[in-house]
Amino acid sequence: MAIGTGFPDVFGALRSWDERAATWARARGPVAVGLHELVCFGVKQASACLFGGSMVLLLGLSWACYPPHAHLARYDFLTLVALLIQGALIISRMETPEEAKVILLFHVVGTVMEVFKTAMGSWIYPEPSLLRIGGVPLFSGFMYASVGSYLARVWRLFDFRFTRHPPFAATVWLAMAIYANFFTHHFMPDMRWLLFAAVGMLFGRTWVHFRIRHVHRRMPLPLGFSLVALFIWFAENIGTFTAAWRYPMQHHGWQMVPPSKLGSWFLLMIISYVMVSAVARRKSAR
Numbered sequence: 001m002a003i004g005t006g007f008p009d010v011f012g013a014l015r016s017w018d019e020r021a022a023t024w025a026r027a028r029g030p031v032a033v034g035l036h037e038l039v040c041f042g043v044k045q046a047s048a049c050l051f052g053g054s055m056v057l058l059l060g061l062s063w064a065c066y067p068p069h070a071h072l073a074r075y076d077f078l079t080l081v082a083l084l085i086q087g088a089l090i091i092s093r094m095e096t097p098e099e100a101k102v103i104l105l106f107h108v109v110g111t112v113m114e115v116f117k118t119a120m121g122s123w124i125y126p127e128p129s130l131l132r133i134g135g136v137p138l139f140s141g142f143m144y145a146s147v148g149s150y151l152a153r154v155w156r157l158f159d160f161r162f163t164r165h166p167p168f169a170a171t172v173w174l175a176m177a178i179y180a181n182f183f184t185h186h187f188m189p190d191m192r193w194l195l196f197a198a199v200g201m202l203f204g205r206t207w208v209h210f211r212i213r214h215v216h217r218r219m220p221l222p223l224g225f226s227l228v229a230l231f232i233w234f235a236e237n238i239g240t241f242t243a244a245w246r247y248p249m250q251h252h253g254w255q256m257v258p259p260s261k262l263g264s265w266f267l268l269m270i271i272s273y274v275m276v277s278a279v280a281r282r283k284s285a286r
Contacts, residue, residue, distance in 0.1 A: 018213075041212050048154040050094065051103075052146030054085050056235050063242035075129035075137035078244075082142040098279050099152040103145040105275060110144025111136060113182055120186050123247050140245070147232065147268070151276040158210035160280075162221070166202040168281060174198055175274040178267045192263060199225075199270060225273065229265035233257065236265075 021036055046053070058078055066074045086103070089095035095103075111133060118124060118135040129137040154160075177198070181191050199222065206221040237257050240246055249255060 037212050044157045048150050048157055051149040055146050056238055059239055059242045059244050073129040075127055075139055076131045078139035079131045082139055102148045102152045102276055102279050106145045106148035107141035111141040114140050123245050125245050147272050151272050161209040163207045164205045170202055171274045175271045178271055225266055225269045229262055229269050232265045233262050
C-alpha cells in the first residue's frame, strides 16, 4: 500500500493495488477513505511485527505440536528457527543491515539481563536445552530482539518525525539508568517511580508524526510507548501460557502475568527506543 519507501520492490504489486483502492475510496467519500487508510495502517503494522509475530506463533505451535521426546530440545529448535527467520528477512531485504545490527544489540542486552534475572529467581526456563548460557536458552534473546525489530521497522515504514524531542544525550542517560535499575533494585531501593517521572519530564511534550500513506498523523510519544508495552504484555502472557518461561507464581499452574509488569515493559520500551533512535540518527547524518 502506498506505504512509500518503507516497502521493498517486491511489493510493487501491492503498491499498485493500493493506488487503485485509493481511487475507489475517494470516489465514495471520507468514510471509505478513512477505511482504506486504516487497512494501510494495519498492513504496515503487520509488516513491522513480522519477526515478533513469527516468534509468538512459534511459541504456540511448538507448545502444542513439538514432540516431547525429540532429540532436539524445543528451546534449541526455537533458537535455530529464529535464526532462519532472521536470515530470511535479511536476504529478502525486508530487513536492512542497520536493522539487523540493532536486533543483534538487543539480543546481547536482553541476554545479559536474562542471565542475571534467572540467577536471581525472577523467572525460570523450565525445559532443558543445549544452546543456553547459564539458565537462559538462547532463543530468549530473540524475544527482546523482536522488540528491536518492530521499532526499527515501524520507524522506517511510518517515516517517523518528532516535535519537541528531548536531547539525544539526555535520553541515553535515562536509558542507562533504567537498564541499571533492572539489576540494582534487587539490592537497593527500586527507583522506577523516579524513572517514570524522568520519562514524563523528557518525553511528556514530545509528539511522534507518522505517515500512513501521504499525510503525517501525530500522537503523543508516551502514548505510543504505552501501547507497545501493552502488546508486549499480551505476548508475554502467551509466552508463559506455552511454558516458554514461567514466573514464580506460575510454578503450580499458569495464571495471567500481573498488569504491574506493564511498568517494566514501558521502561524497557525507553531503552529500546533510544537504541533504535541512535541508528536513525546515524542514518540521518549520512
